[in-house]
Amino acid sequence: MPKVHVMDHPLIQHKMSYIRDKETSTKVFRELVDEVGALMAYEVTRELELEDVEVETPITKMTAKRLSGKKIAIVPILRAGLGMQEGMLRLIPSARVGHVGLYRDPVTLEAIEYYAKFPGDIEERDIFVIDPMLATGASAVEAIKAIKKRGAKKISFLCLIAAPEGVEVLKEAHPDVNIYIAALDEKLNDKSYIVPGLGDAGDRLFGTK
Ligand code: URA
Numbered sequence: 001m002p003k004v005h006v007m008d009h010p011l012i013q014h015k016m017s018y019i020r021d022k023e024t025s026t027k028v029f030r031e032l033v034d035e036v037g038a039l040m041a042y043e044v045t046r047e048l049e050l051e052d053v054e055v056e057t058p059i060t061k062m063t064a065k066r067l068s069g070k071k072i073a074i075v076p077i078l079r080a081g082l083g084m085q086e087g088m089l090r091l092i093p094s095a096r097v098g099h100v101g102l103y104r105d106p107v108t109l110e111a112i113e114y115y116a117k118f119p120g121d122i123e124e125r126d127i128f129v130i131d132p133m134l135a136t137g138a139s140a141v142e143a144i145k146a147i148k149k150r151g152a153k154k155i156s157f158l159c160l161i162a163a164p165e166g167v168e169v170l171k172e173a174h175p176d177v178n179i180y181i182a183a184l185d186e187k188l189n190d191k192s193y194i195v196p197g198l199g200d201a202g203d204r205l206f207g208t209k
Contacts, residue, residue: 002171004179007043012036012182019160020198026207030083033132033160033205036182037087040158044128044180045072045092070126073098073119073152077131077143080201084130084158098122100143111142116150123151132201134162134181136192137169144174160201161185163194 015032018024024032051068054061072092076085078101089095101115119125127147134140140157147155157170158180165188170179185194193199203209 002175002177002179004167004171004181005043006181006184007040008183009039009043012039015039016160016183020196022199024204026204029204033083033201034087036160037084037130038090039087040084040180040182041088041091041128044156044158048126071121071124072096073122073125073127075100075118075127075129075143075147077102077129077139078115080133080205081129081131083132083201083205084160088128088130095128096125098127098147100146102139102142104138109138111138113142113146116146118147118150118152122147123153125152125154127152127155129155129157130159131157132160132205133194133197134159134166134170134179135188135194136163137166137173140166140170141173144170144177148174156180161194161197163188 015036019029019032049068049070050065052063053066055064072095074085074088074095075098076082078099096119098118102111103114105112129143131140144155156178160182162181162184185197187195189195
């Protein structure tokens, strides 16, 4: 079964309180989502493999550790996932970036792929799919299907806020995907917004609506 990690580091909780606040400006909201993206990148890369390297300090020779060259790709789900992209890239600057865009069919309510562009060697990379909100889980499930279709094998999903309903749907559809969450909220409302949540992440990031 997938592991669900709630990253309740004090810095993340502090920043999340401002992210949730409806009085927070677009500018500050964007900065904070970026910062939490970076903090989450720090946590999710905890398991990366290291290798020994010989280095010479000004004092003596020693064996130090470096990342063993494991390749990473970040895949924001358009459009709100873009808000976490730069923060993650600050900590993992050599990561490649793919993008996937989905819209909801107004009749069937299914998530349909309208855009997808991934690194050519996606099958060799650890993939971090990012979207601030895991609500119904429909977008995350379809985005991960799109990524698996291109050959990716090791995928993690990162979001700021998840509803329990979305976590269950994602776990069921992709039991091999680890889920990293900054906050696990109470529920979805009848419009599929997360309660208490933060409202519409895309609109708050880009100042739309
Ligand atoms: N998407 C959002 O941006 N907010 C929610 O509460 C649910 C989905």
